[in-house]
Amino acid sequence: MKQVLEFEKPVIALREKIAELKTFTKESDLDLTEEIVKLETRLEKLENDIYTNLKPWDRVQMARHAERPTTLDYVEHLFTDFLEFHGDRYYGDDAAIVAGIAKYKGRPVTIVGHQRGKTTKENIRRNFGMPHPEGFRKAARHMQQAAKFGRPIICFIDTKGAFPGRAAEERGQSEAIARNLMEMSGFEVPIICIVIGEGGSGGALALGVGDRLLMLENSTFSVISPEGAASILWKDGGKAKEAAEKLKITAPDLKELGVIDSIIPEIRGGAHRDLQAQAELVDQVITEQLLELEKLDKQVLLEQRWEKYSKIGSYAE
């Protein structure tokens, strides 16, 4: 059963109606072709209206869509020779983060990404993509290696946040995140970070410090979930929709605030509609950005990275 989002129900209903008429035409003597064409035109217009006017809350739903492509989906479509490696060498292997090496159009790269599941079973194994410290430390280990061997780093961000559990606290969740933020600002290789789904708080940012921070059109990136913000602001988690608007968590809003560098367009109806086509759009942007970054001298790369982060903020002087 495909997951249907609230705002796209009219589209789904119309599509079903068209399919029904088509079957009817085939099975009976009545020719409804004219009617079908009319409805198809209407569908086209409706889809256009809905998908080009997505509200922040619609995008939250899109970003959380159960079938939305995950890190490993993109890895499969974008890279060759991917080898996944495990473990942080201190404590364990966190399945909420995947890491490894691969080739991207012939050049070696290191890949790191949050990994959630699409089924309940897989989500339980992957802790819903919410990492423990060992996940962040696994990521750090692979990025250190990338820096050592001069490989660009591609990060995929897709998490509700770092896991708020007892063991995570005991093993230094804060330190693990902090260390990633610090070290990523200093690796002498190009780093491209792409928010592909939800980018929740520090756990998302821990894979998000680099030369480019990009977002898929319908992904979100936020300091707190809309539900959380609504509970604080209005003591009512049900007002999440309103909070999603106030918090400015969508790609267009964050581009305007200077938090992200650019937006990767999504195919109409969302990335989950056609992984192959979506991967091609992501591919174009990675190639474009990587070619730019690869031209830069190491010192220039680091200086520009510092400039980029040191500028973010809003204050008057």
Added chain:
Amino acid sequence: MLKDFFSKKKHASKPNEEAKQDIPEGLMLKCSGCGKIYYREEMRKQLYVCPNCGHHHQLPSDERINSLFDEGSFTEYDTDLNTGNPLEFPSYLQKLEKDQLKTGLKEAVVTGEGTIGGYRTAFAVMDSRFRMASMGSVVGEKIARAIERARQADIPFIIFTASGGARMQEGALSLMQMAKTSAAVQRFRDAGGLMISVMTNPTYGGVSASFASLGDYNFAEPGALIGFAGRRVVEETIREKLPEDFQTAEFLLEHGQLDAVINRHDMKKYLTTILDIHQAGGNVS
């Protein structure tokens, strides 16, 4: 995320309640450790450490600075940074004004430099009386600049942290201050700078998960609560009762997350000793 919020809410409200007990406007002050009543002035002379039970109460930033720096040596950095309202969040500016009036501070961190035991050092002290010392653009910017100044002057950087977490009203701009400050620490580290972090009650969320954890030495005051997610959210997530001392400085020390827990009365001597030992490496001017 939703769970983050609970942690923030908890620690945004709890220390406030405690603060009311700690430092009432009146003459008397009740220890939140043992309940003993003191003259406020008497407690102030004790740096708000209870003489009876040793409980460390919140210490206002100016008194912290006075207790550590050699007399008359402190000068403040960046006194003219003003917080904006980038997301046009309802009543954000009014809330800031209220805390400005209450504390006499412009924002939740004071930065500057001076000498400690004769050693010149750059410094930042967060003040949880102001918006629970949540980290917005100005807090992040002031801290990043103080670290940059320490790097340029080749002097150590010491920070006293306190925070309920992110400044929600500044959205992702607040989140990105974690990256900005951590990147500043990286540059300072590359230049061989000495950074000391002392975590005070409470240090949570985005502050805990950035510069607070990035010192060459990470210390805490006794009993300080420190963590990424708050106690309540952890309890709600794992559905089990947590130990009484969960996320206290002593708990973190036991779990290998801190170098030491330092009593406030010993702080100046302790820091001076570290600065003195590091001087041999040419790090202190």
